[in-house]
Amino acid sequence: MNHKTDKFKNHNPNVATILSIIFAGLGQLYNRRFLKGTIFIILEVAFLITLLDSINFGLWGLRTLGTIPGTDHSIRLLVFGVLSLIATIILLALYVWNVIDARNQAKKIKDGWMPKGFKDTIIHFYDTAFPYLMTVPGLLLMIFVVIFPLIFSVLLAFTNYNLYNSPPRNLVEWIGFDNFKELVTVPIWQETFISVLAWTIVWTVVATTLQIAIGLFLALIVNDPRIRFKKLIRTILILPWAVPAFVTILIFSAMFNDDFGTINRDIIIPLIGGEGIPWLSEPIYARTAIIMIQTWLGFPFIFALFTGVLQSISKDWYEAADVDGGSRFQKFRYITFPHVLFATAPLLIMQYAQNFNNFNIIYLFNEGGPPVRNSNAGGTDILISWVYKLTFETNNYAMAAVISLIMGLIISGFAFYQFRQTKSFKEEGEL
Structure with missing residues (x-):
C-alpha cells in the first residue's frame, strides 16, 4: 500500500535521469528498483561486449x-547493415525508455510513492507486462519478415545494383535518385513504365469492377424470392472458387491457345471462319482474355459475400418502400446498394488492391506476353510481373526496387484514401 513519507522527500529526479543517461540501469538502482535496474545493466553490458563491434561494422x-572489389560483398554488407540499423533502433528505444522510466519513477518517489517489495514487483510485472511479453515473438517475426525486406528493398532502389554491378566482382554504390530520374527520362524506361502503369490501372479497374458487378447481379437474382432451388444455384455458382486458381488459369491458357485452343478451334473458326483470334500473340486480345479469366475467377467470392449481406437486410425496409410506392430500382438504389456497400466496402477495396498485384494470372496465362517492340515488358505485363522480369530475367535489381517502391506508394495511398472515405469506418447512424 502506497503512503507518503519524508524519507524520500530529497529524492532528485534529475539525478536519476543523469545516472540513466550515463549507464542504463543506474537510475533504477538509485530509485531502489533493483530488479529492473539489474536487467537494464545486464542488457547494456551484453550490448557493449557482444554487439557493439558488429553493429559498428554493419x-x-x-x-x-x-x-x-572482390573482397567486400556489397549486398551482404547491405543486409548486415539493415539488420544493424534495426538493432540500433531497438536498442535506442530501450535506452530512451530506461531514461524516461527512471525519471518518472523518481518523480513518483519524491511525491511520496514507496517502491514495492520484490514479491509485489514480480506480481505487478506479471500483471502489466505479460501481454507485451506474449507479443514479442510476433513482433520479432514481423520485423524480420515484413520490416527488414521492406527497408532492404527501399534502400536497394538508391543503388546501382544490376547485372553489370554485381558483387563480389564489382562493388555496388549509392547513386541517390538517379534510378528514379532514369525511369522518367530515358525513353525506353519512360515509355515502358507509362505503358505498363496505364495497363495496370486499366486491368485493375476493369477486371475488379466486372467481377464485383457480375457477383452483385447474380446475388440479386438468386436472392429474389421467386427463384427456386436456391441452394443448388449457389453451389453451382461457387464451384469456380473451389477449383485452385492456378489450375483454372492453366486450363484457360490452353483453351485460348492460338493454334490448338478450343476457343478458336470449336467456337471462333466455325462461327466466323479464318484462322481464329490471336489470343496469345496480340496484346489487345491477350488483355481481353485475362480480364475475362479474372472475372471468372473473382465473381464467386463476390457472389458469396453479397449473398450473405443481402440475406441480412430487414424485409421491413422493403415493405415500407412498397407502402410508399417505391419501384424496384428505387429499392435497390436507396436500400440494397447502400447496405451492401456499407457491409463490404473494406473487402471490395482489398479486391482492387489484390488485382493490382495479381501476379499469378499474368505469369501463368502467357508469362506477360506477347513481346512488344521497343519495350522491356510484355504486352500483358503489369507492374508486379514487370518487376519479376527485371529481377530474375535481366537482373536489374535496382530498377525493380524502384518500381516496387512506386507500387507500394500507389497501393498504400489508394487504400488509405478509400478506407478513410468508406462509411464502414464511421458510425452506423451516419449511413
Whole structure:
C-alpha cells in the first residue's frame, strides 16, 4: 500500500535521469528498483561486449557498401547493415525508455510513492507486462519478415545494383535518385513504365469492377424470392472458387491457345471462319482474355459475400418502400446498394488492391506476353510481373526496387484514401 513519507522527500529526479543517461540501469538502482535496474545493466553490458563491434561494422557497411572489389560483398554488407540499423533502433528505444522510466519513477518517489517489495514487483510485472511479453515473438517475426525486406528493398532502389554491378566482382554504390530520374527520362524506361502503369490501372479497374458487378447481379437474382432451388444455384455458382486458381488459369491458357485452343478451334473458326483470334500473340486480345479469366475467377467470392449481406437486410425496409410506392430500382438504389456497400466496402477495396498485384494470372496465362517492340515488358505485363522480369530475367535489381517502391506508394495511398472515405469506418447512424 502506497503512503507518503519524508524519507524520500530529497529524492532528485534529475539525478536519476543523469545516472540513466550515463549507464542504463543506474537510475533504477538509485530509485531502489533493483530488479529492473539489474536487467537494464545486464542488457547494456551484453550490448557493449557482444554487439557493439558488429553493429559498428554493419553501419559502416551500410554507409560504404564496401571498399575493396572482390573482397567486400556489397549486398551482404547491405543486409548486415539493415539488420544493424534495426538493432540500433531497438536498442535506442530501450535506452530512451530506461531514461524516461527512471525519471518518472523518481518523480513518483519524491511525491511520496514507496517502491514495492520484490514479491509485489514480480506480481505487478506479471500483471502489466505479460501481454507485451506474449507479443514479442510476433513482433520479432514481423520485423524480420515484413520490416527488414521492406527497408532492404527501399534502400536497394538508391543503388546501382544490376547485372553489370554485381558483387563480389564489382562493388555496388549509392547513386541517390538517379534510378528514379532514369525511369522518367530515358525513353525506353519512360515509355515502358507509362505503358505498363496505364495497363495496370486499366486491368485493375476493369477486371475488379466486372467481377464485383457480375457477383452483385447474380446475388440479386438468386436472392429474389421467386427463384427456386436456391441452394443448388449457389453451389453451382461457387464451384469456380473451389477449383485452385492456378489450375483454372492453366486450363484457360490452353483453351485460348492460338493454334490448338478450343476457343478458336470449336467456337471462333466455325462461327466466323479464318484462322481464329490471336489470343496469345496480340496484346489487345491477350488483355481481353485475362480480364475475362479474372472475372471468372473473382465473381464467386463476390457472389458469396453479397449473398450473405443481402440475406441480412430487414424485409421491413422493403415493405415500407412498397407502402410508399417505391419501384424496384428505387429499392435497390436507396436500400440494397447502400447496405451492401456499407457491409463490404473494406473487402471490395482489398479486391482492387489484390488485382493490382495479381501476379499469378499474368505469369501463368502467357508469362506477360506477347513481346512488344521497343519495350522491356510484355504486352500483358503489369507492374508486379514487370518487376519479376527485371529481377530474375535481366537482373536489374535496382530498377525493380524502384518500381516496387512506386507500387507500394500507389497501393498504400489508394487504400488509405478509400478506407478513410468508406462509411464502414464511421458510425452506423451516419449511413
